[in-house]
Amino acid sequence: MNALSPIIAWPEAAEDDLGLALWGAVEIARAVRGVAMGEFQVSGVEIDSRDVVPGDLFFALKGESMDGHKFVDAAFAKGAAAVVVDRPVDGPHVLVADTAAALDLLALAARSRTAARIVGVTGSVGKTGVKEAIFAALDRSSRGNAHRSVKSYNNHVGVPLSLARMEARSRFGVFEMGMNHAGELAALTGQVRPHVAVITTIAPAHIEMLGSIEAIADAKAEVFAGLERGGVAVIPADSPQFDQLKAAAQKHAGAVVSFGRAAHADVRLLDAVPAPGGGSLVTADLGDRRICYTVAEPGEHWIANSLAVMAAVRAAGGDLGAAGLALAEMQGLKGRGARTTVAAGRGDGSGQALLIDESYNANPASMRATLAQLGLTPARRRIAVLGAMKELGTHGPAFHAALIEPLQAAMVNHVLLVGDEMQALVDALGADELGKPGDAALGNRPSFAHCRTAAEALKALKGFGVEGGDAILVKGSNSVGLGAVVAALTQNKE
Template sequence: MKLNLVEIAEITKGQLYGDDVSVDGLSTDTRNMQADVLFIALVGDSYDPHEMIEAGKASKAAAVLVQQKVNTTIPQVVVKDTYKALQQLAAAWRKRFNLPVIGVTGSNGKTSVKELIKQILSTQGNVLATVGNLNNHIGVPLTLSNLNESHRFAVIEMGANHAGEIAALAKIAEPNIGVITNIGPAHLEGFGSIEGVVHAKAELYQNLSANGVAVINADEHYREELEKFIGDRMQISFGIEKHADVSGKQISSDQVEIITPIGEIRVKPQVPGMHALLNILAATAVGLALGLDLEDIKTGIEKTIAVPGRLVMVEGLAGASVLDDSYNANPASLAAALDVQAQEPGEHWLVLGDMGELGDEGVFMHKKAAEVAKEFGVTRLFAYGELTKHSVEEFGTGAAHFNNHSKLIEKLQEELSAGVCVLVKGSRAMQLEKIVAGIRTNKITTNKKLNDKANGQNNMEHNEHVA
C-alpha cells in the first residue's frame, strides 16, 4: 500500500498532524516493523501501543495512525477508531485493483483450500494469498494492503466466530468468487447454534458481486439453506456423494480422479484422504470458474504440500508414527482426522485437547468425541484440558487425563513403540504442537509413504479438517 497522509486522513476521516509524507505498507507490530510504513495503534485489552509510540518504539515508521494525539516527532493521523480505520484503508486500497478476488470460509478446511487455490492460480501468475491464519478483522485488511500491480489474483481466507463478521470482511475484500467448504459445529459459543453457523458463513455468498460465482459443497447437509443466499448468482458445485459439477474418486493409494464438465484428470496429491479430496474439488471448481485448463489445475494440486499442524504424518519416537493435526479442532475435524488415522496399520492412540467455543454443547461434544474415537478403533486416549475430563470418563479403560504438557509427554515417551500411530488433536489454545515436538523425531513421513499406507479410503466419512 502506497499512500500519502492526506489521502489516509481523507479515507479515515482523521486529522493530520505533521508533514504529508508517503507510506509504503502497514504495520500493527513494533517488533517486526519495516521502515517507511504506517504504524497503526490497535489497542488491546492489556496493551496500549500509544505508550509504545511515545517511548520511541515506532521510530522506524514514516507515520502513525492513532486514536489520540501522541507526543512524537513522527507525523500522525488521529482517528476515532484505529480498527475501523485499518479496514477503511484496506477497502479503499482494494478498490484500486481490477482482479479476481476469491473468498474462502467454512467450518473446516479453509486454510487447506486456500493453499490449493493459491497453487492452482500460481500457474497463471502472481497470487496474493492470506499468510498462515490471518483471516480476521485485522488479518484480512493487512493482507489486502499488500496488493500491488504484479498480482493477478487474490485468495482471502475469512474466519469468524460471530454473526456479521464474514459480511464485514466481504465488504472489505469484495470477492468475485466465494467458497464455503462445509458447515460444522465450530464456534457454537459465538454463533449460538448450527443454524447460526449456516447463516454466518452464507454471508460470503450474500456479499458476492452481482456477477459473482458461488462455489458450494454438494454433499453439505445444509446446502439448500446456503443456496437461499446465492440468489441469481452463478454457482458451481463440488462433491463426492451427491451429483456435482466437479466430482472425484480415489482410484489408487496415491491417485485421485477429478471429473469436470470439460473433462477428467488424474492427479497425485501430496495430502491423503477423502477430506483432502473434497478440498481439491473445491479448489478445482475455482480454477474452472476462472477459465483454467485441467493441466494447470493438476499442476497446482500436485505442488500443494500439507499445511503444518494439519494432518501431517511425522516419525515418532521408538518407531511410532505421529499424525499431527494439532493446529485446531472441532467435532467434525476430529472425525475427519480419526478417519485418516483409521487407514494406518497398527494400534491407534489419540492425544485429545479441549475443543473450544462449543458453548452449552461442550460437555456433550467431548463425551461424544470419546465415543467416536472408540468407533474408529482408538485403544488409548491421552487427554489434556478441562473438557476432556468428560472424554476420559466416557472412554473408560485405556484413557488418562493429564494436567500439564510435560507429564503427558513423559508418559508417551515411556510407552510409545513401533506399530503405534498416535493422532494429536486439539484447539489452538491447547498448544498441542508441544506434545508433537516432545514425541517426534525430526523427520517428516513423506506424503507418498502415508498415501501408500492409506488403503480403502473410498469408505471414509466426507468431513473436513480444521483450517
C-alpha cells in the same frame, strides 16, 4: 530491425502505470482520512511490532489490555518506515482519530484500487487449507501475481490487515473469513467483496453461540451478500444444508457451483484411489470435461477440498492445470496437518516416529476426519493427544463422548485426553481408577490418561514413551495449547 526492437515494442499493460511501493504517504493519508507527517513509502503493513521488518507501516492499534502506541519506538527500531497513530510521535507518521478505523479504511482503499479477481473462503472446517491451495494455484498461473491472507488472519482485524497488504498490481486475491457469531461474516465480506465465495463445509463449530447447524449455515451464507455483481457461489453438494445454502446463494450470486460426490454436483467426484507415496489420485467431472489430478494431502476430507479448489479456481478464471500441480505439491500447514519425523527409541528400530500436527483447531467434524486418517496411517502404534473442542455449549458432552467411535475405528492404542471437557469421553471409555481400558467386551478401547493441561499431557506422553514406528496425532482447539506438545516433540526432530 535490431535485437532491442522486441523489447522496445513490448506491449504496455495498465499496471505499468502503478507505483512499485505498496503505499505512499499521500495515498495513506487520503485513504485513512489522516494527516501525513513526513514523506515516505512503505512495502508492508503490520500490527505487531515484533513482526515488523524494514519498510513496514505499523498500525498502533488499541486492544482491551494493550495499546500499540507503547510499541511505536520498537517498531521504528526494527525498521518501520512510518506508523499510524492517534497522537503525534517522533518519526514519520500518519495522524488519525482512530487507528482501528484507519486500518479498515486502508483496507477499503486497497480493495477499491485493485482490478484483481477476488476469492473469499469460509466454512466450518478446512478453510485455511482450501485458501492456501486456491492461492497456490492462482499464484502459479499468474506467475507470482496472487495475494492471500496469511496464517488464519480471518477476523475483524486479520481481514482488513490482509486487504491492506495487497499490491495494486495483484491479479488475484484469496481471503479467508471466519466467524463465531451471526453478523460477523456480513461485515467481513462487505470489505472483501469477492467475485467468488466458497463455503467448504458446514459442521457444529461455534454451535454454542449459534444454537443449531441450520443457524451455522445461515451465518456462513452471509458470505454471499458481499459478492460482486455476477459473482459465483461455490457450495458443498454433499452437505445436509445444501438446499439452504443454495437458496441463500441464489439471492446474491450470478451462478451457484456445487462440488462433491452427489449426483447433482457441478464438480463431481468420479473416482479417488490411493496415490503412490500417500494422498489420492482423483478423477472429477466438471460438466464439460473430466480431469485427473493428484492430491498430496492424505484423507477423504482433502478429496472434497480439492473439488472446492477446482471449482473456485475455474470460477476465478485461473488455470486448472496449475490447480492440479498445486494440489500435488501441497504440504500440511503448521498446526493444520503438518507431518514431521521426530526422534524415537526402541520400537521398530527405525529411530523415528511420525508426528501429525493438528494442534491449531478442533471440532467434531475435523476430529472425526483426522482420526480416520490416523487409522489409515501405517504405524506400529497409534497415539492420539486430543484436546477439548471449544464453543460447543450444552452440546459439548455428547460431541466429546461420541469421539469413542472414531477412536475405536482408527485402532488407536493410547490416547491422552486434555481438558475438563474430555470428562465425557473418559466416562464413555469406561476407565477404572488406573486409567486402563474399560470392559474389553465393549469393543477395542485404547488405554488412556486424562490430563488437565498441555504440560500434563506432555509429561504423560513422555511417561508412556514414544517409540520407533509410532504415529502420534496432536489435535485440539487452539486455546488448549497443544502446540506446546508439538514444539517439545520437534525439538528432537530428525
